[in-house]
Amino acid sequence: xxxxxxxxxxxxxxxxRTGYELMQHIQPFWPAxxxxxxxxxxxxxxxxxxxxxxxxxxxxxxxxxxSLTASGLKALQEWIxxxxxxxxxxxxxxxxxxxxxxxxxxxxxxxxxERENYYIQKKEQYGESFEKxxxxxxxxxxxxxxxxxxFGNYVLIRKATLKVEADLFWxxxxxxxxx
Amino acid sequence: xxxxxxxxxxxxxxxxRTGYELMQHIQPFWPAxxxxxxxxxxxxxxxxxxxxxxxxxxxxxxxxxxSLTASGLKALQEWIxxxxxxxxxxxxxxxxxxxxxxxxxxxxxxxxxERENYYIQKKEQYGESFEKxxxxxxxxxxxxxxxxxxFGNYVLIRKATLKVEADLFWxxxxxxxxx
DNA sequence: CTTGGCATGTAACCCGTTACATGATTTG
DNA sequence: CAAATCATGTAACGGGTTACATGCCAAG
Numbered sequence: 001x002x003x004x005x006x007x008x009x010x011x012x013x014x015x016x017r018t019g020y021e022l023m024q025h026i027q028p029f030w031p032a033x034x035x036x037x038x039x040x041x042x043x044x045x046x047x048x049x050x051x052x053x054x055x056x057x058x059x060x061x062x063x064x065x066x067s068l069t070a071s072g073l074k075a076l077q078e079w080i081x082x083x084x085x086x087x088x089x090x091x092x093x094x095x096x097x098x099x100x101x102x103x104x105x106x107x108x109x110x111x112x113x114e115r116e117n118y119y120i121q122k123k124e125q126y127g128e129s130f131e132k133x134x135x136x137x138x139x140x141x142x143x144x145x146x147x148x149x150x151f152g153n154y155v156l157i158r159k160a161t162l163k164v165e166a167d168l169f170w171x172x173x174x175x176x177x178x179x
Numbered sequence: 180x181x182x183x184x185x186x187x188x189x190x191x192x193x194x195x196r197t198g199y200e201l202m203q204h205i206q207p208f209w210p211a212x213x214x215x216x217x218x219x220x221x222x223x224x225x226x227x228x229x230x231x232x233x234x235x236x237x238x239x240x241x242x243x244x245x246s247l248t249a250s251g252l253k254a255l256q257e258w259i260x261x262x263x264x265x266x267x268x269x270x271x272x273x274x275x276x277x278x279x280x281x282x283x284x285x286x287x288x289x290x291x292x293e294r295e296n297y298y299i300q301k302k303e304q305y306g307e308s309f310e311k312x313x314x315x316x317x318x319x320x321x322x323x324x325x326x327x328x329x330f331g332n333y334v335l336i337r338k339a340t341l342k343v344e345a346d347l348f349w350x351x352x353x354x355x356x357x358x
Numbered sequence: 359c360t361t362g363g364c365a366t367g368t369a370a371c372c373c374g375t376t377a378c379a380t381g382a383t384t385t386g
Numbered sequence: 387c388a389a390a391t392c393a394t395g396t397a398a399c400g401g402g403t404t405a406c407a408t409g410c411c412a413a414g
Contacts, residue, residue: 002400002401003269003271003274004401004402006271006274007274010274010275010277010278011277013278013281014278018364018365018366019365019366019367020363020364020365020366029270029273029274029277030269030274031267031269031402032401032402033402033403033404034365034366034367035367035368035369035402035403035404035405036401036402036403038366038367038368039367039368042367057364057365059364059410059411059412060363060364060365060410060411061364061365061366061408061409061410062365062366063364063365063366064365064366073281076278076281077281077282079275080275080278080279080281080282080286080290081282081286084271084272084275084290084293084294085271086297087268087269087270087271087272087273088210088268088269088270089266089267089268090182090209090210090266090267091208091266091267092182092185092263092264092266093263093266094208094266094335094338095182095185095186095189095208095209096189096258096259096263097331097334097335097338098189098190098208098331098332098335099189099192099193099255099259099331100259100325100330100331101325101326101327101328101330101331102192102252102255102256102259103256103259103260105325107259107260108325111259111263114263115263118265145356146279146280146284146287146356146357147280148280149280151279151280152276152277152278152279152280153277155276155353155356156273156276156277158349158352159273159276159346159349162345162346162348162349163342163345163346165345166341166342166344166345167338167341167342169341170337170338170341173337174334177324177325177334178325181372181373183373183374197392197393197394198393198394198395199391199392199393199394210374211373211374212374212375212376213393213394213395214374214375214376214377214395214396214397215373215374215375217394217395217396218395218396221395236392236393237382238382238383238384238392239382239383239391239392239393240380240381240382240392240393240394241393241394242392242393242394243393243394359414360413360414361412361413361414362411362412362413362414363410363411363412363413364409364410364411365408365409365410366407366408366409367406367407367408368405368406368407369404369405369406369407370403370404370405370406371402371403371404371405372401372402372403372404373400373401373402373403374399374400374401374402375398375399375400375401376397376398376399376400377396377397377398377399378395378396378397378398379394379395379396379397380393380394380395381392381393381394382391382392382393383390383391383392384389384390384391384392385388385389385390385391386387386388386389386390
């Protein structure tokens, strides 16, 4: 059982989903390709942590809809109580910034603006996710409490938004340094 | 040539270093173990991007001090101009927060405080790095410009500090949600 | 008429971690 | 006396990406 496996159980604790959907929705938390997810789902099924139903479709390919079992839920809750690994970030851009003095100001500024655009797009995406959660929720988001199914979504979007705002602030600050 | 290889060249563009030192100093940018670095250095040497001198030591084991060659510098500068991969973060804590509703408020608060402590320690570390750079610099840090060898260090510590402050702000906000 | 989305799976490969191996000195 | 630091390396394993494979439908 690796972290990605628990990640899949985490998503399934809220909704039954196909492998394809799991692949799409786990990206913000733990990037993974379908080629990694399908074999793990087969494993989880053999361990009895998930089960699936075949759903034939006429217009699209048939699919397998996975759900969390009682023993899967138990495993998930135990994992939450276990010590948590430190986050790992790998950012090629940071390596380039470290030795940015090797290129001239113009090229450095070009790189910075590209990265700033990337952050702007991310911020927009988080804004859309926020609106989506707002629409799904009956209560105003500030009133959501821990056991609301949307609580996790809400607080993680807030976390991502704060992070991207810090990144954009840094970009602004950097621009003044490269003038 | 993978990203880590360019990372090693990036560090060597500032100082000649041993594999061991490279392993220590690349951690904030691109976490890697010595077992990954030593074979890459051997490759880089065969490609002519780095060279080394044997330095016998009496008290400690002998070492190989690596330096960047002219062709290594060229490769490094070309890499900087190439498109940059998006950053990748994997955070087990985020997965747990997503389904935090599966445990009670007390356990959730315990997890949050643990993570907050982790961030506090990180912030202290960045503070120390900042002081270290300040001591090494002849000029006040705000006056460093792009071609100063300390510029990269300075702006990356600033970036990391802004990030950890955003994380701590989020923790404070979360604590009020779990009361 | 080609590209992208839906939907599943396998195989080969590269990247990264853990473990094995050695050995002296310093610190607790 | 045990653990940590310096210092280098290899081997085995698990995690993650790219590529191979299939096939239908919708949109540009």
